[in-house]
Amino acid sequence: MDAFTTLTAVAAPLPLANVDTDKIIPARFLKTIKRTGLGVHLFDTLRYDETGAERPDFVLNKEPYRHAQILIAHENFGCGSSREHAPWALLDFGIRCVIAPDFADIFHNNCFKNGILPIRLPRAICDQLIDDAKLGGNARITVDLQRQVVVRPNGEEIAFEIDEFRRHSLLEGLDDIGQTLQHAPAIDAYEARQKAQRAWMPTIT
Amino acid sequence: MAGTSPRTLFDKVWDSHVVEKLPDGTCVLYIDRHLTHEVTSPQAFEGLRLAGRKVRRPDLTIAVVDHNIPTSDRSAGISEPESRLQVETLEKNVAEFGVPYFPVNDRRQGIVHIIGPEQGISLPGMTIVCGDSHTSTHGAMGALAFGIGTSEVEHVLATQTLLQKPAKNMLVRVDGTLPPGCTGKDIVLAIIGRIGTAGGTGHVIEYAGEAIRALDMAGRMTVCNMSIEAGARAGMIAPDEVTFEYVRGKPYAPKGEALDRAIAYWRTLPSDAGAHYDRVVEIDATSIVPMVTWGTNPEAVAPITGTVPDPASEPDEAKRAQMQRMLEYMALTPGQKLADVPIDVVFIGSCTNGRIEDIRAAARVAQGRKVAPGVRALVVPGSGIVKQQAEAEGLDRILLDAGFEWREAGCSMCLGMNPDKLTPGQRCASTSNRNFEGRQGPGGRTHLLSPAMAAAAAVTGHLADVRELS
Ligand code: SF4
Numbered sequence A: 001m002d003a004f005t006t007l008t009a010v011a012a013p014l015p016l017a018n019v020d021t022d023k024i025i026p027a028r029f030l031k032t033i034k035r036t037g038l039g040v041h042l043f044d045t046l047r048y049d050e051t052g053a054e055r056p057d058f059v060l061n062k063e064p065y066r067h068a069q070i071l072i073a074h075e076n077f078g079c080g081s082s083r084e085h086a087p088w089a090l091l092d093f094g095i096r097c098v099i100a101p102d103f104a105d106i107f108h109n110n111c112f113k114n115g116i117l118p119i120r121l122p123r124a125i126c127d128q129l130i131d132d133a134k135l136g137g138n139a140r141i142t143v144d145l146q147r148q149v150v151v152r153p154n155g156e157e158i159a160f161e162i163d164e165f166r167r168h169s170l171l172e173g174l175d176d177i178g179q180t181l182q183h184a185p186a187i188d189a190y191e192a193r194q195k196a197q198r199a200w201m202p203t204i205t
Numbered sequence B: 001m002a003g004t005s006p007r008t009l010f011d012k013v014w015d016s017h018v019v020e021k022l023p024d025g026t027c028v029l030y031i032d033r034h035l036t037h038e039v040t041s042p043q044a045f046e047g048l049r050l051a052g053r054k055v056r057r058p059d060l061t062i063a064v065v066d067h068n069i070p071t072s073d074r075s076a077g078i079s080e081p082e083s084r085l086q087v088e089t090l091e092k093n094v095a096e097f098g099v100p101y102f103p104v105n106d107r108r109q110g111i112v113h114i115i116g117p118e119q120g121i122s123l124p125g126m127t128i129v130c131g132d133s134h135t136s137t138h139g140a141m142g143a144l145a146f147g148i149g150t151s152e153v154e155h156v157l158a159t160q161t162l163l164q165k166p167a168k169n170m171l172v173r174v175d176g177t178l179p180p181g182c183t184g185k186d187i188v189l190a191i192i193g194r195i196g197t198a199g200g201t202g203h204v205i206e207y208a209g210e211a212i213r214a215l216d217m218a219g220r221m222t223v224c225n226m227s228i229e230a231g232a233r234a235g236m237i238a239p240d241e242v243t244f245e246y247v248r249g250k251p252y253a254p255k256g257e258a259l260d261r262a263i264a265y266w267r268t269l270p271s272d273a274g275a276h277y278d279r280v281v282e283i284d285a286t287s288i289v290p291m292v293t294w295g296t297n298p299e300a301v302a303p304i305t306g307t308v309p310d311p312a313s314e315p316d317e318a319k320r321a322q323m324q325r326m327l328e329y330m331a332l333t334p335g336q337k338l339a340d341v342p343i344d345v346v347f348i349g350s351c352t353n354g355r356i357e358d359i360r361a362a363a364r365v366a367q368g369r370k371v372a373p374g375v376r377a378l379v380v381p382g383s384g385i386v387k388q389q390a391e392a393e394g395l396d397r398i399l400l401d402a403g404f405e406w407r408e409a410g411c412s413m414c415l416g417m418n419p420d421k422l423t424p425g426q427r428c429a430s431t432s433n434r435n436f437e438g439r440q441g442p443g444g445r446t447h448l449l450s451p452a453m454a455a456a457a458a459v460t461g462h463l464a465d466v467r468e469l470s
Helices: A085-093 A105-112 A123-134 A164-172 A176-181 A184-197 B009-015 B042-051 B081-097 B112-118 B133-141 B150-159 B184-195 B217-230 B241-247 B256-266 B317-330 B356-366 B384-392 B395-401 B451-460
Strands: A006-009 A011-014 A070-073 A097-100 A117-120 A141-144 A149-151 A157-159 B018-021 B027-030 B033-036 B061-064 B127-130 B144-147 B161-164 B168-175 B203-208 B234-236 B279-284 B291-293 B301-303 B345-348 B376-379 B427-430 B445-448
Touching: A011 A123, A070 A123, A085 A105, A097 A123, A105 A117, A105 A164, A105 B150, A123 A141, A176 B150, A176 B161, A184 B018, A184 B027, B009 B144, B009 B203, B009 B234, B033 B112, B033 B150, B042 B081, B042 B150, B061 B081, B061 B112, B112 B127, B112 B133, B112 B217, B112 B384, B127 B133, B133 B144, B133 B217, B133 B234, B144 B234, B150 B161, B168 B184, B184 B217, B184 B279, B184 B291, B184 B301, B203 B217, B217 B234, B217 B241, B217 B356, B241 B256, B345 B356, B345 B451, B356 B384, B356 B395, B356 B451, B384 B395, B427 B451
Parallel strands: A011 A070, A070 A097, A097 A117, B033 B061, B033 B127, B127 B144, B168 B203, B168 B279, B203 B234, B345 B376, B345 B427, B427 B445
Antiparallel strands: A006 A141, A141 A149, A149 A157, B018 B027, B027 B161, B291 B301, B291 B445
């Protein structure tokens, strides 16, 4: 996983609530056995018409948003399925940060596992950032994870909250499994305790 | 934590699975059961392979194929190359890593959330995960069960744990007696209509109250299944005599004296009197009417006796725009009576409503009636065991005689990943759990409802109040 420290980039405004994972990546594209290559299908039904041609009015089909690395949306972003294909598709397109008033839990979790930073900010601030993003290519937004601030194009800084464990993992680009395996003795001890206390617990063989 | 203060069901299951608590409050949480399927696991196994890691506890893991497989005759295999590759990849992975597996020709094969409880793999008090959001289904057993992404699938395979922070507690109490014609599906749709698709975000919902206690295990699973549609991390129902009776005799459940000891432990799990909930919602079951969705998320729901709402009456501008878009997509007009909406397809199945009780409910409505001309109606059992049971009861005959299709077990038309799909513009009365745009196939229109209501739609050709058919 790539570390995330600071990012200064074009932000794409997507002022929609309840953007579900079927919208981010429809189920028919989940037949892959890889993590990469899903970017072309990101927001497939919003992005392309029935013939497969780009819909010119969809934000990611317009300059400079084709190169957006930040996405700003409304409430309950990423609701629906647990498919990690949703953050994979965002990442493959180039998105490293999503800003919204709130996120669905599993999607929120999945972002961190892939080096995408999801930032919760109040709706009014998201709307301000959406207005900033609409200014186009010269209006870059900076996300500084070290200092936990989003910097608007006018230089105003907006602080955001993030779980310390996740912040650290993102800043260092740490792999969760590697970190957990350092607790292997505690896991062994737990299993031994469970075996003694809940001997009735069956295994699957 | 694990002291004298009163605890909820969630607190108890959580506390008993904490391996270690890290300084910032993140916990290494032990996982008792890990269910996996072909769609969300390939990249996880690949990750293990690249890192030279093993599956820590294959004996706590089970794999099955469900999302991709056709539900017609499977003797010729899967013709769609990408679906076939996913299934073959799973088969290669379970062989290489020694994971127990129900292949497509095994009669125990079925939707991952149907087979867990059915086989006694999912039991009260457990932590259960799967790379699938509807893992919340298993919470009906009194377990903490939630969906995870593929990176977390890999994490569980490698460590049998997850890094998690505890969720908040939410209580949804449904009191009173559910009126005739209403089911667990109507309860959960009414709940989501009330609290919204993000109403449970950050919480684990415990369902309680007289109407929940009165549900059989199938109804409880339907309710917990759709917890994720309310944004909740999981749904749970305290185990009781109904649960213990259900578990008894299941293939992987404890037997004899081991079961007695298990039940003694399970009896300690229900929430203590005075336990704290961060949020409480009360629903009066007596006021529930058979429900049907009219929009493109499950919160856009109304009683079948109602009409399509008018966006003009919505004060919030963003919500009004969203409603308008929903009505355009669904091709519905404000004020239109829901019971008049004609349908093209009926889908009875999925992890929400693919159990034997659901098929019995559909067959009761179908008996002696015919599917309306021009309507395609599919009944897809949730597992091979459900299919076998239904056939033993003669339900397949009743449904076939009425003009329904009787298919093999799988996710089928719940999501557009296998050959069972809606075509653009088709309108479907569906017992599944998601009515998102394109969920059942690009351009397809979905109305969520109960199995009895779906069967009523099939035989009348339009959305219909099942209570008027008796
Ligand atoms: S039946 Fe539908 S919701 Fe359930 S696991 Fe299959 S695809 Fe997911």
